[in-house]
Amino acid sequence: MTLPISRTAEQIAPFRVMKILGQAKTLEAEGKDIIHMEIGEPDFPSLACVHRAAMKAAEQGLTHYTPTLGLPSLRKKLAQFYRSFYHAKVAASNIIITPGSSSALQLVLTAILNPSDQVLMADPTYPCNRQFVELLHGKVKAVPVDADTQYQLSLKLLEQHWSKEIKAVMVASPANPTGTLIEQDALHDMAQFLSERDCYLIVDEIYQGLVYDRPAESILAQRDLPDNVIVINSFSKFFGMTGWRLGWTVAPTHLVDVLDRLGQNLYLSAPTPSQYGALAVLEEDALTELEQRRQIFQQRRDRLHSAMQQAGFNLKTLPQGAFYLYWDISQWSRDSEQFCADLLQATGVAITPGTDFGSSQGNHYVRLAYTSERIEEAVERIQAFVRTLHA
Ligand SMILES: Cc1ncc(COP(=O)(O)O)c(C=O)c1O
Known part of the structure; x- marks a missing residue:
C-alpha cells in the first residue's frame, strides 16, 4: 500500500x-x-567579505537564533542602504529579515490571504508565486501579458481584470523571466488603484540593483505611497548570495506583528551566520x-x-x-x-x-x-x- x-x-x-x-x-x-x-x-x-564576516561570527559563537524579525543591526543597516542607494526613507522597524525572499513571499501571502481569495499576477511570471498561492488554497488569476506592455501588468490591465475577490496583485520589476521593468509612476498608479479597493500590491524587487542603462529604483522612494504596498527583496541576486538563504520584506506597519508571529512559528529566525555575512555585503567596498x-x-x-x-x-x-x-x-x-x-x-x-x-x-x-x-x-x-x- x-x-x-x-x-x-x-x-x-x-x-x-x-x-x-x-x-x-x-x-x-x-x-x-x-x-x-x-x-x-x-x-x-559570494564576496570574500561575506565569507570572512560569517566565519568570524561563527568563531565568536554567534550561531544561535536571532530575533524572528532579524538582527537589529542588519535591519538598521538595510534602512540606511535604502536611504543611500534608493533615496528612500524606510524605518528599520518595517524591515523583516527572512530565509530567502521565498520565505518572505510565503509569509506575506499567509498573512493576507483567506481560502478562495484571488491573487492577480502576470503570465509569464516567477513560477513559485503560483504555487505559494495554491498552497494557501487561494486562487491564481493569471493575466496574459505580451511585448505591448513589456510583459508586465499595467493599470489598464488591472482595470480590465478587476474583481472584488482579488486580494493581492503580485509584480516583479525587473521581472523573471523577461528582465523588463515597470516604470515607477505606473507602479504608483497601480498601488493607488488597488489601495482604493482594499487590495495589496506586492512588489518583488529581488532583481533591483541589477538594472541597466538607468539607476536602480525602489517603489519605496515614492512620496505618498499608500500602505497597501509590500516590498520583497533578497540577498540572492544583486548581492550574489543565493546559497546563504537570506531575504527580506518591507511591510506596512499594520502587518509587522502578524508577520513576526508567523515567522516565529514557521522558521524561528533566518540563518544567523548569513545575517552577519549580509552586514558585510552592505559596506561601501562590497x-x-x-x-x-x-x-x-x-x-x-x-x-x-x-x-x-x-x-x-x-x-x-x-x-x-x-x-x-x-x-x-x-x-x-x-x-x-x-x-x-x-x-x-x-x-x-x-x-x-x-x-x-x-x-x-x-x-x-x-x-x-x-x-x-x-x-x-x-x-x-x-x-x-x-x-x-x-x-
Ligand atoms: C522573481 C523572483 N522572486 C523570488 C525568488 C526567490 O529567490 P530567493 O528565495 O533566493 O530570495 C526568485 C528566484 O529566482 C525570483 O526569480
Whole structure:
C-alpha cells in the first residue's frame, strides 16, 4: 500500500528548470561540453567579505537564533542602504529579515490571504508565486501579458481584470523571466488603484540593483505611497548570495506583528551566520565590487542581445534588468520543453522552457540566462540547431 500525500501537495507543479539542470548535469558527467544558461543565479561566488564576516561570527559563537524579525543591526543597516542607494526613507522597524525572499513571499501571502481569495499576477511570471498561492488554497488569476506592455501588468490591465475577490496583485520589476521593468509612476498608479479597493500590491524587487542603462529604483522612494504596498527583496541576486538563504520584506506597519508571529512559528529566525555575512555585503567596498559585477551583467546582456540579432532572431524587448532574455521560438517550435530538451541533447546549450513561467504562451517561449561568459558560442550553437528545424 502507498501511504497518501495531501491533495494540495499532489497538485504542486515541478520547477522545470530543475529537470533541465538535472539532464545537463548528467550529460556533463558523461563528458559532454555544456553551456549553462538555464540557472537563475549569478555564476560569481559570494564576496570574500561575506565569507570572512560569517566565519568570524561563527568563531565568536554567534550561531544561535536571532530575533524572528532579524538582527537589529542588519535591519538598521538595510534602512540606511535604502536611504543611500534608493533615496528612500524606510524605518528599520518595517524591515523583516527572512530565509530567502521565498520565505518572505510565503509569509506575506499567509498573512493576507483567506481560502478562495484571488491573487492577480502576470503570465509569464516567477513560477513559485503560483504555487505559494495554491498552497494557501487561494486562487491564481493569471493575466496574459505580451511585448505591448513589456510583459508586465499595467493599470489598464488591472482595470480590465478587476474583481472584488482579488486580494493581492503580485509584480516583479525587473521581472523573471523577461528582465523588463515597470516604470515607477505606473507602479504608483497601480498601488493607488488597488489601495482604493482594499487590495495589496506586492512588489518583488529581488532583481533591483541589477538594472541597466538607468539607476536602480525602489517603489519605496515614492512620496505618498499608500500602505497597501509590500516590498520583497533578497540577498540572492544583486548581492550574489543565493546559497546563504537570506531575504527580506518591507511591510506596512499594520502587518509587522502578524508577520513576526508567523515567522516565529514557521522558521524561528533566518540563518544567523548569513545575517552577519549580509552586514558585510552592505559596506561601501562590497557595494563597489557588486557594481563591477552589475557592469559585467550589462555587457553580457548587450553581447547576448546583439549576437541573437546578428543570428537573425527576432527579439521583442531589450531586457532592462536581471539576467534573463525571453525569446519567442514559435517560428520553430510550439513545444518549448521539447525544444529545450532537443537543443540540450544536440548542442549542450541548457536553457529553460517558457512553460515554467506561464501557460498562455509558455510553449512558444524559452528563457536564456546570461549567467555564463560563453554567450557568442551558445548563440552559434543555437543558430546551427534551429537551421536543422523546419521554419
Ligand atoms: C522573481 C523572483 N522572486 C523570488 C525568488 C526567490 O529567490 P530567493 O528565495 O533566493 O530570495 C526568485 C528566484 O529566482 C525570483 O526569480
